[in-house]
Amino acid sequence: MITFMNNSDSEEEPCNERTSLMSAESPPVPSYQDGLQASDTGEAQAHRKRRVGSSHGPNNIAGAEMSGSGVPVRESALDNEEEELTLKYGAKHVIMLFVPVTLCMIVVVATIKSVRFYTEKNGQLIYTPFSEDTPSVGQRLLNSVLNTIVMISVIIVMTVFLVLLYKYRCYKFIHGWLILSSLMLLFLFTYIYLGEVLKTYNVAMDYPTLFIVIWNFGAVGMICIHWKGPLQLQQAYLIMISALMALVFIKYLPEWSAWVILGAISIYDLMAVLCPKGPLRMLVETAQERNEPIFPALIYSSAMMWTVGMAKPVTAARGPSQQTRDAAEDGREHLRSPSHAESQMSETRSPLPTRPVTSLEELEEEERGVKLGLGDFIFYSVLVGKAAATASGDWNTTLACFVAILIGLCLTLLLLAVFKKALPALPISITFGLIFYFSTDNLVRPFMDTLASHQLYI
Amino acid sequence: AFFWLVSLLLSSLIWFIAVKASDPQDERLQKGLLIFGVMFSVLLQEAFRFLYYKLLRKAIEGLVALSEDGCSPISIQQMAYVAGVGFGLMSGAFSMINLLADALGPGTVGIHGDSQLYFLTSAFMTMVLIFLHTFWGILFFHGCEHRRWWEIAAVVIMHLTVSGLSFCNPLYVGSLVPSYLLMAAAATWAYLLSGGSAQNLRRFLLCKC
Numbered sequence: 315m316i317t318f319m320n321n322s323d324s325e326e327e328p329c330n331e332r333t334s335l336m337s338a339e340s341p342p343v344p345s346y347q348d349g350l351q352a353s354d355t356g357e358a359q360a361h362r363k364r365r366v367g368s369s370h371g372p373n374n375i376a377g378a379e380m381s382g383s384g385v386p387v388r389e390s391a392l393d394n395e396e397e398e399l400t401l402k403y404g405a406k407h408v409i410m411l412f413v414p415v416t417l418c419m420i421v422v423v424a425t426i427k428s429v430r431f432y433t434e435k436n437g438q439l440i441y442t443p444f445s446e447d448t449p450s451v452g453q454r455l456l457n458s459v460l461n462t463i464v465m466i467s468v469i470i471v472m473t474v475f476l477v478l479l480y481k482y483r484c485y486k487f488i489h490g491w492l493i494l495s496s497l498m499l500l501f502l503f504t505y506i507y508l509g510e511v512l513k514t515y516n517v518a519m520d521y522p523t524l525f526i527v528i529w530n531f532g533a534v535g536m537i538c539i540h541w542k543g544p545l546q547l548q549q550a551y552l553i554m555i556s557a558l559m560a561l562v563f564i565k566y567l568p569e570w571s572a573w574v575i576l577g578a579i580s581i582y583d584l585m586a587v588l589c590p591k592g593p594l595r596m597l598v599e600t601a602q603e604r605n606e607p608i609f610p611a612l613i614y615s616s617a618m619m620w621t622v623g624m625a626k627p628v629t630a631a632r633g634p635s636q637q638t639r640d641a642a643e644d645g646r647e648h649l650r651s652p653s654h655a656e657s658q659m660s661e662t663r664s665p666l667p668t669r670p671v672t673s674l675e676e677l678e679e680e681e682r683g684v685k686l687g688l689g690d691f692i693f694y695s696v697l698v699g700k701a702a703a704t705a706s707g708d709w710n711t712t713l714a715c716f717v718a719i720l721i722g723l724c725l726t727l728l729l730l731a732v733f734k735k736a737l738p739a740l741p742i743s744i745t746f747g748l749i750f751y752f753s754t755d756n757l758v759r760p761f762m763d764t765l766a767s768h769q770l771y772i
Numbered sequence: 773a774f775f776w777l778v779s780l781l782l783s784s785l786i787w788f789i790a791v792k793a794s795d796p797q798d799e800r801l802q803k804g805l806l807i808f809g810v811m812f813s814v815l816l817q818e819a820f821r822f823l824y825y826k827l828l829r830k831a832i833e834g835l836v837a838l839s840e841d842g843c844s845p846i847s848i849q850q851m852a853y854v855a856g857v858g859f860g861l862m863s864g865a866f867s868m869i870n871l872l873a874d875a876l877g878p879g880t881v882g883i884h885g886d887s888q889l890y891f892l893t894s895a896f897m898t899m900v901l902i903f904l905h906t907f908w909g910i911l912f913f914h915g916c917e918h919r920r921w922w923e924i925a926a927v928v929i930m931h932l933t934v935s936g937l938s939f940c941n942p943l944y945v946g947s948l949v950p951s952y953l954l955m956a957a958a959a960t961w962a963y964l965l966s967g968g969s970a971q972n973l974r975r976f977l978l979c980k981c
Contacts, residue, residue, distance in 0.1 A: 709869040714777055717862070721774045753781050760791075761784035762866060764806060769890070769941040771867065771897055771934070772783075772813040 407684040408727050410616040412720060414553050418691050419716060421557040422564070422699040431510040432565045433703045439566045441465045446568040458570035462578045465571075469579070473586065473593040481600055492611050496539055496555070500532040503558045539611060552614050556688050560695035564703060572700050573748065579693060580744040587738040598736050615685040684727070690739040694719050697747045705755050710762060714754040718746035773862040779820035780866065783813035807939070814935050817859070818928045821909070824855055825916050848917060849910070849966055856909020860902035868898045893944050900951045904934060907958035914965045930954055 426432055438445070441464055444457035479488050505528055512519055535555075538548045567575065586592040601607065698715050705711035722743025730737050765772065787809035791802070828851045835845065871894055882888035908927045915923030934954060940946030963973075 709873055710866050713865055713869060717773055717777055750777070750781070753785070757788045758780060758784040761787050761809065762870070765810070766867070766870065768806070769894065769897075769938065770806070770810055771901055771938040772780075772810050772817070772863070 407616070408724055411614075411684055411686055411723060411727070414549060414614060414616070415686075415691060415694055415720070415723065416716075418553045418557050418560070418695050419698045419719075421553070422560050422695040423702045423712060425507075425511075425557070425561060426564065426699050426702045429510050429514045431513070432561050432699075434565075435568075436565070438568060441468050442567060442571050444571075446570060454570060458568070458574045461568070461571040462574040465575050466578050466582055469582065470593070473597075477593045477597050477600075480597060488609070492609065493536075493540060496536065496611060497532075499555045499558060500535040500539075500551075501528060503555075503562065504528055504531060507558060507561070549614070549616075552688060553691070556614075556691035557695060560692045560699055563692065563696045564699040567696075569700075569704060572696065576693060576697055576744055577748060580738075580740040583738040583740040587736055595736065612689075613685050613687050614691060686739055690743075693740060694723075694743060694747070697744060697751070701747075701751050701755075705751070705759075708755070708759055710758060711751060711754045714750045714758070715747045718750040719743045722746040773858040775820045775824045776817060776859045776862040779816040780813065783809065783816045786812055810935050810939075811932065814931050815928070817863075818912075818931060821855070821859065821912055822916070822924075825913055828855065828913075848913060852910045852913030853906065854909075855913065856906035859909060860905030863905055864898045864902040867901070868894065887944070889944065893941070893948060896948055897938065897951065900948070900955050901934070904930070904951075904955050904958060907955070907962040910962040910966060911958065930958065 442461040443464060444460045446454050446457055448454045448457060476488065505524075508524070508528065534543075534547075535551045537543055538551050563572070583594075586594040587598075589595065697719065698712060701715040702709075702712040720743075722745070723739065726737060726739050726742050729742075787805065790805050790809070828848070832846075832848060832851070839845065871891065875891055881890050887893070908931065911923055912927045915921065915927070934951050937947040937950055
């Protein structure tokens with residue numbers, strides 16, 4: 315349990331980082347040469363990615379950048395087009411995020427429904443020390459609130475610790491921490507998961523095969539996540555580790571605590587990202603000041619060209635297919651912000667010397683992506699998984715929570731398009747999800763059951 | 773889909789309150805409450821369809837204002853279709869998914885004297901409802917667009933009729949057959965409204981072969 319805890323510690327930490335959406339303000343690397351040197355010298359520098367971002371189109375970024383650097387901004391003239399592009403690509407961004415979130419949820423729900431292991435109560439994490447097997451309702455409620463307080467304070471401490479490390483440039487330490495946690499996720503949790511799935515389906519597997527499978531899975535995962543790899547593979551690995559993490563939470567968090575924690579963490583997310591002294595906001599701002607991308611391992615990015623990464627991989631960029639589509643737009647945009655484009659280009663080029671660079675398009679691709687923290691994936695999946703596990707075996711509740719979360723994500727992305735800065739992705743979705751869970755479970759279920767038993771249709 | 777879900781939520785809230793406030797032993801009252809719940813739910817669904825129409829209208833206006841050539845990338849008819857499909861899918865999913873999950877498990881259909889065709893008829897009924905929602909979406913939005921209130925009223929009445937017919941179950945001939953007829957009528961109506969005609973149809977079919 316101790317090792318588990320230690321590793322979970324590092325797991326908790328990244329969890330906090332992953333909970334926000336940000337507008338991508340790509341920190342431009344000053345020049346091509348610098349970018350190259352940076353990549354040569356330290357992985358740390360070159361591998362940082364932006365935390366979360368939704369890129370609306372180079373126009374917006376260009377506008378922001380130019381105004382930031384004092385260049386006379388043609389923003390007013392560009393505003394209209396920015397907005398139009400924003401809306402146009404808004405839908406694409408939404409779809410780009412719907413697919414991975416849906417996939418993650420599907421994996422979690424499928425596992426919960428089929429593998430008994432994840433719904434059995436087998437002890438609790440050390441982060442939730444109070445048991446819920448109490449005789450009275452009041453006591454149980456109190457215990458769950460106390461559990462939540464403990465969990466949230468652990469998360470706050472970890473986040474602050476990470477921000478401090480980042481501020482004082484202890485990059486190696488953070489590196490090592492993230493590598494350790496992803497190691498644990500990729501090997502230990504996968505081993506447990508595979509074992510349970512095989513048990514459920516009564517499939518025998520000998521140890522050598524198991525070793526080879528897990529070794530390959532884990533090694534490729536580490537490479538994809540921390541170094542280079544095909545985009546889709548990185549995205550797939552990110553989804554898988556988010557699902558694994560969510561499953562662990564679903565198993566080890568006691569019932570009422572899980573719901574209270576979900577609520578509390580969305581409030582925390584709101585405050586941490588929006589308050590001026592919030593740790594996540596400070597992290598984002600520090601990264602932007604230093605023109606470094608934030609830890610790539612903690613963010614899912616749908617359009618980044620970064621395949622080199624730290625810890626939790628931000629699911630990297632789209633393939634080159636999108637580039638050709640955006641080529642026309644990109645070309646147009648690029649004319650307006652050549653310097654910005656160049657810097658982006660260099661940034662993209664440096665960590666990916668082997669990737670066939672299609673210069674302008676690639677940059678635009680990067681700009682077009684949306685980034686979502688991995689913690690968001692995890693907590694969405696926890697909500698849907700818990701709904702699947704504990705809603706009296708009802709699929710309607712699961713479906714309702716799923717739709718609610720997706721709509722929340724839509725709204726958040728809409729707000730992101732409006733505000734163009736880092737936004738917490740958890741609050742709206744989790745609030746909708748919680749409302750729909752409790753209302754569907756208690757109100758809709760008896761109604762639908764009665765209707766179904768009489769075979770009435772509404 | 774989300775709007776349908778919210779309407780379902782509200783209607784089940786009303787029904788739930790009504791049930792809790794009433795005597796659970798009185799069969800007739802419960803049945804009456806159920807009927808009331810169903811009708812109310814239908815009305816709420818249509819109300820939410822209207823609200824959704826209003827929302828989409830605003831969205832289209834926004835898109836038109838922002839677009840370069842003065843027309844939005846997605847037309848109101850497409851939105852009507854998508855809205856209908858969303859409503860239909862959500863309604864179908866909620867009706868069928870528990871059934872499907874149970875169908876995977878062991879059991880005998882109708883062992884207590886109920887109809888043995890339960891699964892089959894449920895599947896057909898759900899299918900007809902999904903189609904109907906799609907067509908109703910098109911009709912409804914068209915009616916709202918062109919201010920033809922009788923179209924909207926027709927949609928609401930059709931919906932009420934279909935739900936009411938489902939009260940005939942397990943006398944399936946009373947519920948399935950009229951529903952399918954209504955669906956055919958709605959289909960032709962929606963097709964004609966969307967700009968189709970007999971000639972288009974013939975050309976389409978002939979071109980294919």
